[in-house]
Amino acid sequence: MESFSQKVLEIVAQIPMGKVTTYGAIAKALGKPRGARMVVWALWSGPPWDQIPYHRVVNSRGELAPGHIFGEGAQREILEKEGVSFKEDGRVDLKISLWVPQN
DNA sequence: AGCGTGACGGTCG
DNA sequence: ACGACCGCCACGC
Numbered sequence A: 001m002e003s004f005s006q007k008v009l010e011i012v013a014q015i016p017m018g019k020v021t022t023y024g025a026i027a028k029a030l031g032k033p034r035g036a037r038m039v040v041w042a043l044w045s046g047p048p049w050d051q052i053p054y055h056r057v058v059n060s061r062g063e064l065a066p067g068h069i070f071g072e073g074a075q076r077e078i079l080e081k082e083g084v085s086f087k088e089d090g091r092v093d094l095k096i097s098l099w100v101p102q103n
Numbered sequence B: 001a002g003c004g005t006g007a008c009g010g011t012c013g
Numbered sequence C: 001a002c003g004a005c006c007g008c009c010a011c012g013c
Helices: A004-014 A023-029 A036-044 A074-082
Strands: none
Touching (some): A004 A023, A023 A036
16 A cells, blocks of 8 residues: 655656646645645655756745755746746746646 | 644635 | 735744
8 A cells, every 4th residue: 555645756857847736736635635735745755856847846835945955047047948837027927838737 | 732834725805 | 026923833941
């Protein structure tokens, strides 16, 4: 039986380049519509981010993680390079770049 | 066992 | 469209 955090990592690892997903979407795919916080916890206490595309996970508003986690502006730079669309206010345009886990 | 905390989400004003 | 509030669930003290 895989742990919740294990499944979270599997899904994050499947996010295609140029796309992003949200904490809530992952939680919902795992059967916990209100478990966004557990997804956060799973990622935070998981493997180092250089082994998994955490930069492709944003919140439901399309905002990136607090910055100081990847480095100032680093996360946005990576996403832009991968082809993710950003809006003028600095947020990801979920309307175009949202990827929904199909678990 | 109780309280506070958080890389969040949905609703309300 | 935005900020404030409350609700979730697991963890640390």
